[in-house]
Amino acid sequence: MKSLFKAKPKTPADLVRQTRELLISVVERNSDTREAKREEKLLELSKTIRELKSILYGDSEAEPVSEACAQVTREFFREDTLRLIIVSLPNLNLETRKDATQVVANLQRQQVNSRLIACDYLEANLNLMDILIKGYEDADMVLHYGAMLRECIRHQSVAKYMLESEHMMKLFDYIQLPNFDVAGDAAATFKELLTRHKATVAEFLSKNYDWFFAEYNSKLLESSNYITRRLAIKLLGDMMLDRSNSGVMTRYVSSKDNLRILMNLLRESSKSIQIEAFHVFKLFVANQHKPAEIVGILVANRNKLLRLFADLKTDKEDEQFEADKAQVVKEIAGLEA
Template sequence: MAFWWKKNPKTPSDYAKLLSEHLTKFETVSTTDSRRKAQDECGRYLSGIKQFILEDLDPVPPPEAIDELYATIYQSDLIYDLLVHLPELDFETRKDVAVVFAICLRRSKDNKFITVDYLVTRPKIIALMLRTTEVALKKPHCNDIFLNVGSMILESIKYEQLCRIILKDQQIWKFFEFARLGCFEISTESLQILTDTFTQHPKLVSTEFFNQPQNIQKFIERLNNLIAHGNYVTKRQSIKLLYNLIMIRPYNQLLNAYINSPENLKLIMILLSDRSRNLQLGSFNIFKVFIANPRKSKPVMDILVKNREKLLLYLENFNGDSKDSTFLDEKEYVMQEIESFPRLVSSNSDPFIESSPQKNISG
């Protein structure tokens, strides 16, 4: 297979140098033609870099040449510059930026991920990556930038050292807001970033994030906001995320904070009677954790006692056509526990009316 660069042979590191030089041209271009030319040149040089690091060439460049290419990428701060000028690159080149970044992250030498180690020394790159998603949403027709950078963030989260940087950046809270946006792809990508950030490295999250009560409270408020006010998909994914998190053993701080709050219980009880079967079942998984808690707070217990009869009446026919033995056993257990609560006389027959949540859950 013939490649365009064979007419003018260059070393792999030359491609990184030339790409870096052409990126700076975006700062001085004044016409549409000159901008398009700069885009074309950047696209060609980045495509060349991709071919080199994929070793999709015949003959394959020697290892020393590839090592020099990576060294030039680091020395020229090329990853940072690509992020800075991402909006000015064309659609295909933007996609190549994400591909090249993912390949670079997997680069291993002497049992070390050298690009990961490099990024740890350049936290500004991760910070810029996180900010770029917000900037992209403020520009028209730039959702692809959000998704490309989102994929770069997801790749970064796989590595504990980089996830630590992301956790410490206040920009991570913005993804709760992005998850409520009307665009399905943006919302889904944002929720995936949140899910991976808080589930990939439980020990890290437990000791460096959920060890701070203010982070736990802020996290619960943001997640409850998605559960209460998101669209159907957002609600369903957020409930699933919440359940997965409180089931992670190192996250006892989060579990205890959530299931001892009466406001959280109110929200889950409302969803328990939602019209959607999937939301009902998702909220039941969380509700059963409230019930199984042997040390319920008094406000939580007060709500459960007040709603004892209504809960039993509702659960009697809840998901009645299910043949899932695990669900049926859990439902029986929950009902037995509720039956053991003190009985109160109430003339109100509306389901869970005492547990109606406030109109606005703080976000």
């Protein structure tokens, strides 16, 4: 007889609704709620989030089922559950935070009727990015909120909002913080914003050239921190060599101040920084419309540059690098003041 009264298994949508109810109780944290009762709710919440993660990612026994994933996704964005899970994250234990982060990340990629409904939701709730970016001010939350933020940036409209907001300026400061986890995660988000959506990035750099590169040069390329300088020169090369940014690149390599910074980076003791700096420096030399002041600096430093390039080699044989270097040497040797 017992089998007749077994609980009906929860559907994926039921699980999301249950998660939502538990999240609300965690957020409210009524003063009359006993601590034991609250711990019970948190344990139940951990279990439901783990089950949602299993539906979305599959497990060792089964691959994810597309219809179940679609049910979870629809229900998740129907009643603002994404906001609840983000706001509630600091109240969860470490393992549950990890599971919740993976659930939020996966939902950004789930299509329902061939649409990324997460994108529609975030466009209507862009202030969620304001919550996620504050994770860089909390060392306990940074890795979770940072991972969520980068997944949300997959959507072009979200990336555009971030680029055009005050948060872009804040990232320069977060990257310089002494906490390695915070600085490293902020740098990862910064790179994602400046490389994922080519046309959006090109428009942003064109409109914000002056303040952006003033900050980039002084705070990143001339940072006293070796790791910051190395990441910054690598990212600069990625941006300058991208065809979408050709107009910005031409403007950048026409500046004598930028050239001086690059020449200083070429003199670094770190070979990796030297190599990355060379990839940007060669653009100054290759510019067919070099301003006279750029030519003057290159001619004045010709002998030093040629000696430096004679010793500059990659760890592994790289024919393209050697060809580029030979061309740069030829160009500099042939310059006339």
